[in-house]
Amino acid sequence: xxxxxxxxxxxVFSSTFYAQETEAKKAKTEKAAKLKKEKADxxxxxxxxxxxxxxxxxxxAKKETEKxxxxxxxxxxxxxxxxxxADxxxxxxxxxxxKETKESADKVVKxAKKETKKVDDKVASKTxxxxxxxxxxxxxxxxxxxxxxxxxxxxxxxxGPRGGKYYINSNGNKTYISDDK
Numbered sequence: 001x002x003x004x005x006x007x008x009x010x011x012v013f014s015s016t017f018y019a020q021e022t023e024a025k026k027a028k029t030e031k032a033a034k035l036k037k038e039k040a041d042x043x044x045x046x047x048x049x050x051x052x053x054x055x056x057x058x059x060x061a062k063k064e065t066e067k068x069x070x071x072x073x074x075x076x077x078x079x080x081x082x083x084x085x086a087d088x089x090x091x092x093x094x095x096x097x098x099k100e101t102k103e104s105a106d107k108v109v110k111x112a113k114k115e116t117k118k119v120d121d122k123v124a125s126k127t128x129x130x131x132x133x134x135x136x137x138x139x140x141x142x143x144x145x146x147x148x149x150x151x152x153x154x155x156x157x158x159x160g161p162r163g164g165k166y167y168i169n170s171n172g173n174k175t176y177i178s179d180d181k
Contacts, residue, residue: 039119046112050105057101064093152177 068090146158155167157177166176 042115050108053104
C-alpha cells in the first residue's frame with residue numbers, strides 16, 4: 001500500500017517538473033526577441049533616412065533644373081552658346097545631386113551596418129554569459145568512494161552514500177542486495 005501511494009506521489013510531482021520553463025530560459029528568449037526588434041528598427045530607420053536623403057537630393061536637382069530653365073527663358077535673345085552653357089550647368093547640377101544622394105545613402109547604410117554589428121555583438125556576449133551561467137549550475141557533486149562493509153557470495157559488499165548495499169558482478173556492474181538477504 002505504501003509503495004502504491006509513494007508511486008502516485010512520484011508520478012504527480014514528476015509531471016510538474018516537465019511543464020515548467022526556467023526563468024533563465026525565459027529571460028534569454030525575451031532578451032533575444034528584444035535585440036532582434038532593435039535590430040529591425042535600426043534597419044527601418046536607416047532605410048527611411050536613405051529615402052529621405054534621396055528625396056531631398058531629387059528635389060534639389062529639380063529646383064536647379066527649373067532655375068536654369070527660367071534663366072534660359074529670360075535670355076532667349078542671347079546666343080546659342082549661352083544656351084549650351086545652361087544645359088551644361090543643368091547636367092552638372094543633376095550629376096552632382098545624384099552623387100550627393102548616393103554618398104548620403106552610402107553613409108546611412110554604413111551607419112546601419114555598424115548599429116546592427118553592435119546589436120549582434122550584444123546578443124553574442126549575452127548568450128555567452130547565459131551559457132556560462134548554465135554550466136555553473138549543472139556541475140555534479142564530487143564523488144565519494146563507497147565503503148567496503150562485508151562479503152556476499154565471495155564478493156566484496158560496498159555501502160553507498162545513501163546506505164544502499166551492492167557488489168560488483170562478473171560483468172563489472174553493480175548488483176544491489178536487498179535488506180531481506
